Amino acid sequence: MIATIFAAITFGYLGSQYLSRNLMYLIGVGMAGVGAVTSVTPSKTKEKLESEFQQQPK
Numbered sequence: 001m002i003a004t005i006f007a008a009i010t011f012g013y014l015g016s017q018y019l020s021r022n023l024m025y026l027i028g029v030g031m032a033g034v035g036a037v038t039s040v041t042p043s044k045t046k047e048k049l050e051s052e053f054q055q056q057p058k
Contacts, residue, residue, distance in 0.1 A: 015024050 012024075015027065
């Protein structure tokens with residue numbers, strides 16, 4: 001987890017130094033979009049568990 005945070009900070013710093021500001025904004029918006037889609041989309045494991053729970057005999 002700490003390595004991931006360090007990598008994100010390093011990438012952000014180097015990106016702001018060597019890439020244009022607009023490109024960094026696009027990367028940020030893309031990452032936010034991926035996070036939003038991931039949080040809204042149900043995981044396959046959760047769907048599988050719910051379907052197995054519903055199929056159990058009572």
